[in-house]
Amino acid sequence: MDHFDYIVVGAGASGLVAAARLARGGASVRVLEAADRLGGCIHSWRPRDDFWLELGAHTAYNSYAPLLEALEDRGRLGELLLREKVGYRFVTAEGHLQSPMARLNFLEAALFLPFGLFRAKAGRSVAQWFSGLLGSGNYRRLLGPAFAAVLSQRADDFPAQWLFRKKPRMRTAPRKFTFSGGLQGLLEALVENAPFSLRTGAQVRAIQRDDSGFRVWVGETETRGKKLLLALPVDVAAALLADLYPEVARRLARFPxxxxxxxxxxxxxxxxxxxxxxxxxxxxxxxxxxxxxxxxxxxxxxxxxxxxxxxxxxxxxxxxxxxxxxxxxxxxxxxxxxxxxxxxAPGVEHADLAGEALALLEREPLALVGNYLNGLSIGDCAERAVIEAERLLQLQG
Ligand SMILES: Cc1cc2nc3c(=O)[nH]c(=O)nc-3n(C[C@H](O)[C@H](O)[C@H](O)COP(=O)(O)OP(=O)(O)OC[C@H]3O[C@@H](n4cnc5c(N)ncnc54)[C@H](O)[C@@H]3O)c2cc1C
CATH class of the missing domain: 3.30.70 (Alpha-Beta Plaits)
Known part of the structure; x- marks a missing residue:
C-alpha cells in the first residue's frame, strides 16, 4: 500500500497541471491514469518517429497561462512550436471549399451587431447569444457549424459564458502554439523529471474515506492519500462519488x-x-x-x-x-x-449545477477539476486545475 499527501485521478491536461501545482512545494503526489498513455483528449498519434498528427486537441493559446506556467517551472517553455497562419474553410456536400466570409450576410450582421454586443452571456445558450449578435440566419449558416467544429458536438445549447472565456495572456509566448511531438509532448514535458509520480494503466474502480483520508482502489491495490483531486470525465467522477458524496454525484450525473x-x-x-x-x-x-x-x-x-x-x-x-x-x-x-x-455536452442549466457541486466541496479535502466546470478548452481546464490545487494546499489538515 502506498501513502501520499495527494492523489490525483486522471492524467489529462486538468490532472497534470493540478499535480504539478500540488507538488511544487514538496508534497508527495501520485497521479493514477486508466489509459496506457497520458493526455486524455490530448492525443498526438505518432505513426512514425518524425511525424505526429493530433487525434484530439490541436491548438493552445497564450491565454492558457496556468499551463504555460507549469511548463516554465520545468524549464521547457522554449520548446513551444509556432503554428503557421493558415485558415479554415467550409466544405460543401459536393466537396467544394468555401470561405467562412462567403456564408456571412453583412446586412443582417450590421442590423444585429450594435445591440447584440452588450448582452450578458450568463443564462444564455450559444445559439441565443450569437443569434442575437449576428442574426439567426448568420448563426445557422456560419456560426452554428463553426462552433460545432470547435466543440466536436452540436453547439446550440452550450452555455455562452463557457465559450471563448477571456483569460489573461502570457505575452512572451506565441499567440497560438503546439509542442514538439504535438500537444501530448507538452504534457509529457510536465511529467519528465517531475516532482510527482504517474502510474498509467491504473483504472480507479472505487474510492473510500476514513479518518486518515482517502483510499483509492485500482484492482486489488490500494493507494492512500490525505487529499484527493478528481480530474476525470464527468460521468466517471459521478459514478466514483455516488456513495461518498451523493449530493455532488447527483449533480454531476445530470451532465450528458x-x-x-x-x-x-x-x-x-x-x-x-x-x-x-x-x-x-x-x-x-x-x-x-x-x-x-x-x-x-x-x-x-x-x-x-x-x-x-x-x-x-x-x-x-x-x-x-x-x-x-x-x-x-x-x-x-x-x-x-x-x-x-x-x-x-452541457446546456445552460449545467453551468449552475457545476457551481453547486463546487460550492458543496468548498471545505472538503476533495477537489473536482475538468472540462465540465467552466468551459471545455485546455485553458479553462488548466485555470480550474490551479484554483482547486491552491484550495487543497491551503486547506488545514
Ligand atoms: C476532438 C477534440 C478537439 C479539441 N480541440 C481543442 C483545442 O484545439 N484546444 C483546446 O483548448 N481544447 C480542445 N479540446 C478540448 C480539450 O482537449 C479537453 O476538454 C481537455 O483536454 C480535457 O482535459 P481533462 O484533463 O479535463 O479531461 P480528459 O482529457 O478527458 O482526461 C481525463 C483522463 O481521465 C482518465 N480516466 C478516465 N476514467 C478513469 C479512471 N476510472 N481511473 C483513472 N483514470 C481515468 C482518462 O483516461 C483521461 O486520461 C478538444 C477536445 C476534443 C475531444
Whole structure:
C-alpha cells in the first residue's frame, strides 16, 4: 500500500497541471491514469518517429497561462512550436471549399451587431447569444457549424459564458502554439523529471474515506492519500462519488456526454490538391471538422483528422468520405488511425449545477477539476486545475 499527501485521478491536461501545482512545494503526489498513455483528449498519434498528427486537441493559446506556467517551472517553455497562419474553410456536400466570409450576410450582421454586443452571456445558450449578435440566419449558416467544429458536438445549447472565456495572456509566448511531438509532448514535458509520480494503466474502480483520508482502489491495490483531486470525465467522477458524496454525484450525473469519432490519415505530400489549411468545417456533413498538420508543415507528408458525428458511417464509409474530400484514392493513405473522443455536452442549466457541486466541496479535502466546470478548452481546464490545487494546499489538515 502506498501513502501520499495527494492523489490525483486522471492524467489529462486538468490532472497534470493540478499535480504539478500540488507538488511544487514538496508534497508527495501520485497521479493514477486508466489509459496506457497520458493526455486524455490530448492525443498526438505518432505513426512514425518524425511525424505526429493530433487525434484530439490541436491548438493552445497564450491565454492558457496556468499551463504555460507549469511548463516554465520545468524549464521547457522554449520548446513551444509556432503554428503557421493558415485558415479554415467550409466544405460543401459536393466537396467544394468555401470561405467562412462567403456564408456571412453583412446586412443582417450590421442590423444585429450594435445591440447584440452588450448582452450578458450568463443564462444564455450559444445559439441565443450569437443569434442575437449576428442574426439567426448568420448563426445557422456560419456560426452554428463553426462552433460545432470547435466543440466536436452540436453547439446550440452550450452555455455562452463557457465559450471563448477571456483569460489573461502570457505575452512572451506565441499567440497560438503546439509542442514538439504535438500537444501530448507538452504534457509529457510536465511529467519528465517531475516532482510527482504517474502510474498509467491504473483504472480507479472505487474510492473510500476514513479518518486518515482517502483510499483509492485500482484492482486489488490500494493507494492512500490525505487529499484527493478528481480530474476525470464527468460521468466517471459521478459514478466514483455516488456513495461518498451523493449530493455532488447527483449533480454531476445530470451532465450528458457525447462521443465524436476521430479518424486520422497520413499521405505523401503532393497527393492532395487541397491548399494548406488549419482545418475544414463540415456543414450538414457526416463530420463536424477536419484538423490538419498544415500549421506545422512536414517536408514529405500531410495529415488530416476527420472528427465524425457518432454512429453515422462505418470505417469503410469514413475512409470513402475522407478520400472524396481530399480528392485522392484511399490506397494513397500510408497510415490510418481511429479513436473515440468523449466530451461533456452541457446546456445552460449545467453551468449552475457545476457551481453547486463546487460550492458543496468548498471545505472538503476533495477537489473536482475538468472540462465540465467552466468551459471545455485546455485553458479553462488548466485555470480550474490551479484554483482547486491552491484550495487543497491551503486547506488545514
Ligand atoms: C476532438 C477534440 C478537439 C479539441 N480541440 C481543442 C483545442 O484545439 N484546444 C483546446 O483548448 N481544447 C480542445 N479540446 C478540448 C480539450 O482537449 C479537453 O476538454 C481537455 O483536454 C480535457 O482535459 P481533462 O484533463 O479535463 O479531461 P480528459 O482529457 O478527458 O482526461 C481525463 C483522463 O481521465 C482518465 N480516466 C478516465 N476514467 C478513469 C479512471 N476510472 N481511473 C483513472 N483514470 C481515468 C482518462 O483516461 C483521461 O486520461 C478538444 C477536445 C476534443 C475531444
Amino acid at each position: 456526454m457525447v462521443a465524436s469519432e476521430a479518424l486520422g490519415v497520413v499521405l505523401p505530400a503532393g497527393k492532395t490538391a487541397l491548399p494548406p489549411l488549419a482545418g475544414l468545417i463540415g456543414a450538414d456533413d457526416s463530420f463536424w471538422s477536419v484538423v490538419t498538420r498544415d500549421p506545422v508543415p512536414h517536408a514529405s507528408l500531410r495529415g488530416y483528422t476527420f472528427h465524425f458525428r457518432p454512429g453515422i458511417l462505418d470505417r469503410a464509409g469514413k475512409l470513402a468520405r475522407i478520400a472524396q474530400v481530399l480528392g485522392v484514392a484511399s490506397s494513397e493513405f500510408l497510415h490510418v488511425e481511429e479513436t473515440v473522443n468523449r466530451l461533456p
